[in-house]
Amino acid sequence: MSDAHVTTDHAAIRQWVEARGGRPAAVKNTGAGDDPGILRINFPGSEADDKLEDLSWDAFFDKFEDQNLAFLHQDELKDGAESRFFKLVNRDAY
Numbered sequence: 001m002s003d004a005h006v007t008t009d010h011a012a013i014r015q016w017v018e019a020r021g022g023r024p025a026a027v028k029n030t031g032a033g034d035d036p037g038i039l040r041i042n043f044p045g046s047e048a049d050d051k052l053e054d055l056s057w058d059a060f061f062d063k064f065e066d067q068n069l070a071f072l073h074q075d076e077l078k079d080g081a082e083s084r085f086f087k088l089v090n091r092d093a094y
Helices: 010-019 057-066
Strands: 004-007 023-027 039-042 052-054 069-074 086-090
Touching: 010 057, 010 069, 023 057, 039 052, 039 057, 057 069
Parallel strands: none
Antiparallel strands: 004 069, 023 039, 023 052, 069 086
16 A cells, blocks of 8 residues: 555545545434434445435534544555545544
8 A cells, every 4th residue: 555644634635535536424324313423435336325325524524523533545556546545533543
């Protein structure tokens, strides 16, 4: 794997996700009330698409901040191809 980067910058996260055709999402039936549940990114053609529900960026980032998360991601694979690798991690660990 090529280098991974960590950010909490909302604009940078949104740009990375949208450049890869992704949308903010949550796992269905994991939230209640105003809590969207477990955050994910939904990419086109993903096998998990039917298990996710789309979120607004505002709802995604509200939960992102409430959970003190950071976005760990890889820009490209070793061969130079665009990567979709990401993880939502505790920001205190980075």
